[in-house]
Amino acid sequence: MLSILYTFFPMLFLFYWTNSILSMFVLLMISVVYLNHYFSFSMDMIFSLSSLNMLMVFLSIIVCLLSFLSTPENKKSKYLFCIGVLSLILTLAFSVENYMMFYIFFEASLIPTLFLVVFWGYQPERLQAGYYMMIYTVSASLPLLLVLLYLFNKESTMMFYFVNVNYMYLTVIIFIAFLVKMPMYMLHFWLPKAHVEASLAGSMILAGILLKLGGFGLIQMSKIFSLSGDKNVFLIFLLSVSIWGALLASIQCMRQNDMKSFVAYSSVAHMALVIVGILVDQNWGIVSAIITMFAHAFSSSALFCLTYFTYKKVNSRNMNYMKGMLTVFPILALAWFVLCSVNMAAPPTLNLIGEMFIISSMSSMSMMFMFIMALLIFFSALYNMYLYTNINHGKLSNYINPSYSMQTYQYVSVVFHILPLLFLFKMEIFI
Template structure:
């Protein structure tokens, strides 16, 4: 992966301005696509570790950073904005490719800085300062116990390599396990420590929301995946408690979606619900569960980012994010309504999408663990369909208000961005990419 980072920096230095960053990220995407099939075996050196999961996450990072730049054409002349996106993409590639547990932690935390710059520098309202402080307080305070455990454990075993630590979790108490998983549960986030996410999404610009929902939340799931093997985590009573708490939280987040008035807050709460499936899949100590978690992370990365794009494009037409005042889109912007229909169907896991594969793969392990878990999962699937149908019908049906008038057609950059989010979800036809367990 060091070659990918060098390529991103080198290509961005060949030209200047907006196109340099777009070109470098596009080259990174092509590199990731060609390297996917070559990383089914573990490839480790002193700095980087390349596995199937990390390769998929790097592809997700490069592609979504590329699409976020295309979608944010208004900031194309801002060199600081382009530099923030490029730095964030490089940090994410390094985080997903780190073979050292300490370097992974460092890049995990450094990713917050460009995100904070995006929120504060290009946010919409003065409350963006409060949203940025919420995000930093929640994530940094939850990750400090993890740093102490990393330093203590690596000193005890004499190495910081993730593949060599192999610490027995029998000696870890519930409180210590909470310290190991807490940073990533807040990052996902799990319901109960999620309040920073809707605030950050509401105040963030389009690129910030896309990267935050599409990539940064996946750092939490990827972190649990890494800690699971570094600390030999298995299904113990504490993990079972965290799974039950996460699933109940996902169901409550689905209820909260039906009460949201702001469309960006709506999509943020739906992300909390979907990420609860990732927690359950990772902690239930099963190959099916990990398969489901990785597929759900990939699918949710593209679908949630696309829904934030649609929310922003609809805002540019209606000049409001209040769902009751955005109705009637079908009459004045039918192409935009078509994309809303497609991505609402994808978000509710309609066949034959990648989201369906992720959600259905976790059902057997939930059923074998507890019938209650499978019932909660069934309710989550039902209410996911309910709030997505509510969102589509509220935005597109009915009579439009007088201040919503037919405007210019969707820009080519908008259509390219939406199509770029839609195409990777067809990876269900190439599901052998996820055969890593």
């Protein structure tokens, strides 16, 4: 009887937190309806849950729940409260259609994230990582606030759908604020440092949700600013830097010894494809960006989980000290194989669909983009194979001491990360 309870406890835990957060969200919506009746303003003017909004809200709740599930050893009330507040802020950010409220929640998400990096990080350099993260993101988003205030003064509305301007200098400021958040190559230096120093929950939420705020913001801001396609010199420059930066980030992965830094640079390469998909400003590009964001959220979060589970067995994240884990931890090695295959866009995962759609979008831009994309696909397969073989194959390293096998919550965490990546969604959910 005890073994059955021990087996199903993580699932009950996940079910409990799902109901708790969903209940909080329902209570929030009820309170908004009450305020709507009391103050006589239309709820549709603030909340408009389209399919994209609902997808991002679902993503926020699930990744936060998985971060709870993957760190049972940390049950401090402040830690749980920090993740719960961050989940609520992200849910609100993905739900609003008022661009000023979106900016407020967009910036408010940095505060709990900073706490996860600084208070629950592992190394003394976490203070420097938090400093880097705040300087990069806040300095890029403060001009965005001035632009939004200028738009309100000019258009007398804060709704995405009611504003449509075509000022090139404003577009530059808007794009930079969200490209730092994603981040684009050359604006990415804060991300590997924040990932390396953050706790497991911080890395999972940062890679799984917070990077998606940048892509979601670009999609939302495209309702205000006309991207105007392939004839814009500034957009061609951003597309070129993004696709070239993805290739450089993939090559940079081959030089990493730290597993978390390896996965962080892999995230930079994948998010560059999201930038390209959005800026191409075609239906296929937007679809590919949304699919890639959803797939990357689970694959990157799962890789950070495996990094932490491996660290608990070796007490080091340095891949030079790891060899032959397949012989002593076969289940963990199997999880590494599956997720490295997913990360390199092996069929039938969502990553493959996202890359196929982005290729069709780039074919209308330039054949040079297609050539770089081919190199990117090659190096993506190369560095994922390198990551898997370097950790799991070869003679067992003397630094690895056989310890306890994977726990039940670790199995459940890996399975819940992999299952959404096998879903082939109907296309209507993204359009």
